[in-house]
Each structure stands twice: as C-alpha cells, then as structure tokens.
Amino acid sequence: MTLCFYCGEGTELTRGKIVILGEGRQLSMSPCARCADWMREGIILIGVVLGKSAKGWNDAPKTPEARAIWYPDPYRSGAIANMRDETFLKAFKAGPTVAFGLKKRWMFLEHGDGVKLGMWDALPTNP
Numbered sequence: 306m307t308l309c310f311y312c313g314e315g316t317e318l319t320r321g322k323i324v325i326l327g328e329g330r331q332l333s334m335s336p337c338a339r340c341a342d343w344m345r346e347g348i349i350l351i352g353v354v355l356g357k358s359a360k361g362w363n364d365a366p367k368t369p370e371a372r373a374i375w376y377p378d379p380y381r382s383g384a385i386a387n388m389r390d391e392t393f394l395k396a397f398k399a400g401p402t403v404a405f406g407l408k409k410r411w412m413f414l415e416h417g418d419g420v421k422l423g424m425w426d427a428l429p430t431n432p
C-alpha cells in the first residue's frame with residue numbers, strides 16, 4: 306500500500322514521485338485528498354523529533370537511482386497540523402524554511418517547537 310507522505314494515511318494515489326523510506330514504507334509525494342485540502346487552506350506542519358531521528362536521516366544517497374526514491378526521513382512524532390498562511394508568516398521568521406513551506410505547502414516542525422506554538426494541543430505532547 307502507498308501512504309500519503311504528509312499524513313501517513315493510506316492512499317490509492319500512485320501518481321507523482323513515490324519514495325521508499327525506513328522500514329520499506331512506500332510513500333506518495335502527491336497528497337491524499339485531505340492533505341490536498343489542507344495545502345489549499347494553509348501549510349501542513351509535520352511534527353518531528355530530531356533527537357530520535359536515525360543517524361543520517363538527512364543525508365542523500367550517493368547514487369542517482371537511490372536518490373530518485375529517497376527523501377529526508379526524520380523521526381515523526383505523530384503530530385500533524387495545518388496553519389493558515391497569514392498565521393504561518395506571523396509564527397515563523399522569514400528565511401529558507403518559511404519560503405520552502407510557502408512554496409511546497411508543508412514543512413517538518415520540531416515537536417517541541419509545535420508545543421510552544423500550541424500546535425498540537427489536541428494531541429499527546431510526549432512523543
């Protein structure tokens with residue numbers, strides 16, 4: 306089964322880039338219907354814990370074949386939220402990460418930073 310890269314739910318979508326991440330998870334970079342809605346409404350924030358991430362989670366493979374199915378794969382806390390553009394621009398300082406979020410409509414967010422922002426209020430806070 307292919308999973309939505311953003312929320313991790315199963316999706317029938319197999320178009321667009323498919324990446325294979327840890328434990329053989331096959332993820333579609335094309336958002337599922339819910340994530341596509343969220344991307345139209347705002348920016349998806351995916352909670353991650355860099356301290357629990359596997360060594361080299363952000364190191365691209367050397368060969369083009371391996372790079373073609375790779376994507377940075379930090380440890381995910383399970384938290385996911387959506388933030389409207391105007392709030393996003395107030396919450397984060399302008400820079401490359403914010404530019405990425407605005408363009409791609411998602412970004413990883415350190416779980417602890419999301420706690421400080423009150424992003425995960427309805428979710429467990431100790432991943």
Ligand SMILES: [Zn+2]
Nearest residue numbers: 309312337340
């Ligand atoms: Zn999704």
